[in-house]
Amino acid sequence: MKIILWFILLILCWPLALFLLFLYPLIWLLMLPFRLIGITVNALFDFIKALFGLPSRVLRGRS
Numbered sequence: 741m742k743i744i745l746w747f748i749l750l751i752l753c754w755p756l757a758l759f760l761l762f763l764y765p766l767i768w769l770l771m772l773p774f775r776l777i778g779i780t781v782n783a784l785f786d787f788i789k790a791l792f793g794l795p796s797r798v799l800r801g802r803s
Contacts, residue, residue: 750757
């Protein structure tokens with residue numbers, strides 16, 4: 741989807757499209773720490789959910 745939008749922008753305004761083509765890796769590098777924090781927080785919440793769900797799994801036994 742992004743590539744199609746970029747090609748449309750290339751047709752409409754090629755200097756802006758080329759500028760965004762060079763700017764995209766910098767934006768990706770700036771967003772990388774936030775993605776890593778998001779992955780870490782998601783893993784922490786999954787761990788807490790598994791920790792609180794463990795007693796019910798143990799009491800339920802084998803199926």
